[in-house]
Amino acid sequence: MPKRNLFYAQSGGVTAVINATACGVIETARKHRNRIGKIFAGHQGIVGALTEDIIDTGHESPSAIAALRHTPGGAFGSSRYKLRGLHENEAEYERLIRVFEAHDIGYFVYNGGNDSMDTAWKVSQIGEKMGYPITCVGVPKTVDNDLVGTDNCPGFGSVAKYVATSTREAAIDVLSMKQTKVFIMEVMGRHAGWIAASGGLAGIRKHEPPHAILFPEIPLDEVALIARVKECVKRYDNCVIVASEGVRWPSGQFVGRAGVGRTDAFGHTQLGGVAPVLANIIGHRTGFKYHYAVVDYLQRSARHIASKTDVDQAYAVGEKAVNLALAGEHAVMATIVRKSDKPYRWTVGTIELRKVANKEKKLPRRFVTRDGFHITAACRRYLSPLIQGEDPPPFRNGLPDYVTLKNVRVRRRLKKRFDVAE
């Protein structure tokens, strides 16, 4: 078999461990010099392929690549750009083929969430429908944990560990303070409540915080929430709430109003997400002193408190993707397969991309308590293994020592430029 080049790219929101996957891809590909020529990375995901903005990872030392394992963010840049259907924008696919041909790319490894698996699937069709020989493999990545076909998604375990740890720590603080009665922490997960659920791991016994979790899957009952807050303050002296950014009212409207571009009747932009809105409502209804936190990017970039299980799995799916590509497995995604809960045992597997693309795995109702405010024992059994183990990065001068790659670009071979409309 002739040597061909590999193209790897990162897509969608980045995570604390997507670079661990990149490390797994590159280290594994480097072991197969006889089959894989150059290992390229797209700058900013698929956009790098379309615009021929391609990084040659061959310029990076083995130690720099190894350091990706403990470095958060997307080392090659990421993008939320989504390919349209083959018949809607054939020019894009033709462009991809031109770029792939120009750089002799025979392996396409795409690392992302459900939108990105759709992109990977569409690229895989190039081979089948447009006659360009390419082996296309998806690698799962999303803090939202909402990909189907895999037991869990690399990236999620570390957010879960961060959210559970932060909830536990902030709750100890709240409990210490005589005056503060309500604390709300807003976390990610616009459509699926997996991240919010992970906050539930902070406490074990009934009285331990968090005292309420607000999921996007459960319409928010304001009366029940206020009652719960009052009851918790009475019983435990405070009420700690973990709220998903995707919580909605029974009408379907998001509780957190978007920060950009939304204005009220008077032309003032509406501020804030869920936490300030909820804090405001609870403060008004109860008179309790409150605090709130919005962790935003911190939760998904906190490599310093990553889950070792998550790091190991992120690396493993990267390794698996290359092995799948070399085995000629086309249009598939590497997966995590759970073999047992306790002791937790897992392995890597495979699923067809078309079964994953654009699908969303929400938190099942059986993972939420009947009252809608907490996680069940079944949920705990599922989540707990994913946050096990610590894998701190090296520290230097008191701070995590993260790598910055050289990201040397490959010389452009195509005369024609291609603009990506966004």
Place this chain on the structure above:
Amino acid sequence: MPKRNLFYAQSGGVTAVINATACGVIETARKHRNRIGKIFAGHQGIVGALTEDIIDTGHESPSAIAALRHTPGGAFGSSRYKLRGLHENEAEYERLIRVFEAHDIGYFVYNGGNDSMDTAWKVSQIGEKMGYPITCVGVPKTVDNDLVGTDNCPGFGSVAKYVATSTREAAIDVLSMKQTKVFIMEVMGRHAGWIAASGGLAGIRKHEPPHAILFPEIPLDEVALIARVKECVKRYDNCVIVASEGVRWPSGQFVGRAGVGRTDAFGHTQLGGVAPVLANIIGHRTGFKYHYAVVDYLQRSARHIASKTDVDQAYAVGEKAVNLALAGEHAVMATIVRKSDKPYRWTVGTIELRKVANKEKKLPRRFVTRDGFHITAACRRYLSPLIQGEDPPPFRNGLPDYVTLKNVRVRRRLKKRFDVAE
């Protein structure tokens, strides 16, 4: 000398290491059984003394006390209650004497910030002006780092490490994302910019984030800020901002409006602090996509990323306070004395409480760059030693394993109850 009992209490906002100080106090006091009888702790600071709500730490095992060293929050509860002047509310001081007499308290060790050192100083006057024999020692604690007479305050180093680490991590995330251009992280420090300044440690070279720091000491120049944001996005593709909650407009008004009780002309409560307000302004003026984080209690409770230097110093001032009390040093506070920057060497010292009470140490102008948006090399030299070293807590089941004390109360000896008006 007869044995007398010791009363320790935690005051003001808690920190990741105030319990390490408690550990230093209790472990040291336990070594002096011949001089110190019982070691009491006030529930919720001075309020515990006034209401005779007193914990006997003698019920806690040596391992539970040792675990305080790695447990955030205030194990005995804290309060922001402030004693009024001796002549304004003599009843309070008489009550304190009654409680101290009833429990044979001869040593008063008070752990807090500048307000709390005022309380400690006022309590010390009981001995002098009201004839009750008590040795009164203050122990510094504040994330704000604004106490005078000590080179730095235990509690600050760990927040600084958290803020610098989180800034570095979030900035890597922002840099990875093609679409997000502005990221704002709101941190504590209503009157002094020490915490905001610590965000500056995240980057070393000029282009490295954060690209702007907003201090309470520097009135916010909106035009200059917008210009800086635009310039950074042009040069570095994004702009990362660390903003103190205490940033003010040139008029003196806080940029972040208080969340509680403030309503606009239409009766709606104004939401949010600095980050959403700034994000809103920057979004409007530049059109850039932004994200923001509000870390609130997380920054001061994140024991999992505490500075080892900070933990060591927190313990050392607790130890020192007991030794001062035993030496009969009255109305003093234990301090941290810096002996050299590089290598960093420090020791513990002493200062009179009256020199510390109610004073505030702001960030000196020479620690801020001329343009007002960053820290100078001198500031870096001061801050850097304080975040050195890691001291992770033990983990259990994937989460930090923090101790909860039994907090067994002492039987009340006074018939009369005392209500604390707040």
